[in-house]
Amino acid sequence: MGTKNTELSCGNCALSRICLPANLSARETRILAGAVERGRELCTGARLIRAGTRMDALYVVRSGSAKSCGVLKDGEEYVRAFNLPGEVAGLEGFANGHHTSDLVALEPLRYCRISIGRLERMMETLPGLRREMLRLLGQSLEDTQRMRIEVSMVDARGRLASFLVDLSRRLERRNLSPTHFRLSMSRRDIARHLGLTLETVSRALGAFRRAGWVEVKARHIKLLRPDMLSGISFQNGGSRALL
Amino acid sequence: MGTKNTELSCGNCALSRICLPANLSARETRILAGAVERGRELCTGARLIRAGTRMDALYVVRSGSAKSCGVLKDGEEYVRAFNLPGEVAGLEGFANGHHTSDLVALEPLRYCRISIGRLERMMETLPGLRREMLRLLGQSLEDTQRMRIEVSMVDARGRLASFLVDLSRRLERRNLSPTHFRLSMSRRDIARHLGLTLETVSRALGAFRRAGWVEVKARHIKLLRPDMLSGISFQNGGSRALL
DNA sequence: GGCCTCGATTGATCCGGCTCAAATTCCAGC
DNA sequence: GCTGGAATTTGAGCCGGATCAATCGAGGCC
Structure with missing residues (x-):
């Protein structure tokens, strides 16, 4: 085996136990990995997602960290979430196909990108991926609801x-x-x-x-x-x- | 045409423009309708969902209204959401297959029930339903995140x-x-x-x-x-x- | 190293909403 | 219609966190 296949793929990524493929079979992980593009490193302060833009992909932090944030009319900033490696950002975009918050690198950031179109096509044939997407959205919803209660109590x-x-x-x-x-x-x-x-x-x-x-x-x-x-x-x- | 088919089905339900089938084709709506069970009327204060139980179905309010709520360790009650006719309750159960809140009728309540098993099976063949479930979860997430910001600002x-x-x-x-x-x-x-x-x-x-x-x-x-x-x-x- | 700028800490005061308490209104059941 | 209990309104005082302001410390750049 040469040096060719030391490239990162979901199957041999250190984050696979935490990331999207965590609950997928080896086969499904392999197929998913084929749709994952790895982005170049972004520097601190770079915007990976911009509010208002079309949601054409899901982004996953690979290394570094990010904040999901935005600005109110009066200029006040809010922070919806912080994202660590293996965490998927921008799920709320499924609401209407557009992002509603920025995603900003808090330190040098590497990330993976999965096109929504390819994701939807893969969901047609991969039941594990379907279930995982529902789980992921459900978990985000549960976490956010819990957080909302917490802020108020x-x-x-x-x-x-x-x-x-x-x-x-x-x-x-x-x-x-x-x-x-x-x-x-x-x-x-x-x-x-x-x-x-x-x-x-x-x-x-x-x-x-x-x-x-x-x-x-x-x-x-x-x-x-x-x-x-x-x-x-x-x-x-x-x-x-x-x- | 006799009295036989005056029964409510998603296709002729007054809520169909608002409810789950809102964005489904006629064909997908018909198939979905086949999996929908209509519950009997519950009286005020009845619990349709109980926190901690297995999530084996999605519930939709058909008439009346409900609150999604629970109790903290110290006995304080919290209210996550109010549900009007056509609104789906209990989505956060997708997180781990268990409900985390009660769903309580605020007035006499009629509801529809869709088994999770049948829903997942239908999602295999109905792309519109897949997209609609993602949209619904994304919208819930967006709404809750917005609400969280609101409570704090x-x-x-x-x-x-x-x-x-x-x-x-x-x-x-x-x-x-x-x-x-x-x-x-x-x-x-x-x-x-x-x-x-x-x-x-x-x-x-x-x-x-x-x-x-x-x-x-x-x-x-x-x-x-x-x-x-x-x-x-x-x-x-x-x-x-x-x- | 030394400067410079931004982030973080600490202090003083103020105010919105909570707490405790009482009065009032609503509604269900006779 | 009457009545009892619960829900709601209203009032007085207090407190946690916001605001305004000053100092302190850290990291980046030359």
Whole structure:
């Protein structure tokens, strides 16, 4: 075997356990992989998706991270989600075939692209892919609904704790340290995502630091007491958590 | 033609322009109709879906209305959505095959039921149905994401205005009066849905009344200045609206 | 290394919506 | 129509997070 086939394909991609092919058979993964185009590396701040444009493809983060965001009429920015490697972005475009948010690289970003046309054609013959697309959309819907409840019922610290715990878990699934990581997004982005101001995020983080639950050095975070954070978070232990 | 075929089927249902078959061909609608079971009438407070149970069907409201809701660990209730005739409930169950919220009748309710197994089998051969399911999930996701932004960026009045304007539009699509209607949900339900307290909802409604924008008599609402409500709402005119 | 700019922290004050409490209205059942 | 209980409205006071403002720190560039 020469050097020819060391190219990344879904089958031998390190993310395959996390990414779209996670629940597909080897055969379906192979077929899907044939429709996946790998994009060149984008630099920080680049826009991979632009709100208002036709949704002609699904994008998956391959390395780096991104935020799905936009701007209100009055100029205020909002952040719908952060995307880590293996996460699919832009699903809400299925609503009417147009994107409603930008997708912006938070650090140098590599990505995969799957044309919607080819995806729909593959769904005709691949039942596993059909099921996976429904699962993916259902999961996004569930996550967003849960988040909506959280924003309206949980206080600033609880929301920041949830955010850190959720991020920690997602990093862990990617074989990165769940307790020692670097935030690729600014305090401002975190605030916009959680429905807070950056000052409040900073203060909450300060409170966690003073409590000895985290170590904070700029964007470098060390979780010293993830159990305590879980305890006040929504997704997990806290008294306001979903049953 | 005897009385035999006056039975409701999707093809001759008054809701067909709004409901799942809205974008299906006549042929696909006919096939889908064959898989639709019509449930008997449920009375107010009945639970059509129970959180934690297996998702074995999709439910569509045929008449009446429902709320999708649940209870947090500490006993607080939350309300994810209200469902009007023609609206599909329980889509988030696609995430892992289990429901995560209850669906409770707000008034006497009739509904249709479509088994997930049959739906998946039909999706194999009906491309329009495949596309429609993706559209439906995408739309739910978009709506929920928008709502999440709204809860975190818009004040109480703005949120209540959005709620009224949205309800008004949904009623209008059903050929009901967009300006004169009865709320099937309590102030408490509205509050839980908008992330407010019932007192705040009541006060905001009072403010609209004093401003001459609405007439309120218990649950009967008359919108006198829907334009003004739109003006401060999120979905539409307000300065904080999405572009 | 040193400067410069942007991001983050910290402080002081203010306000919208929550909480607790009471009065009022609505509606179901006689 | 009357009545009891629940839903709604209204009021008073408080508090968490927003706002405004100043300082501090970090990373990029020369």
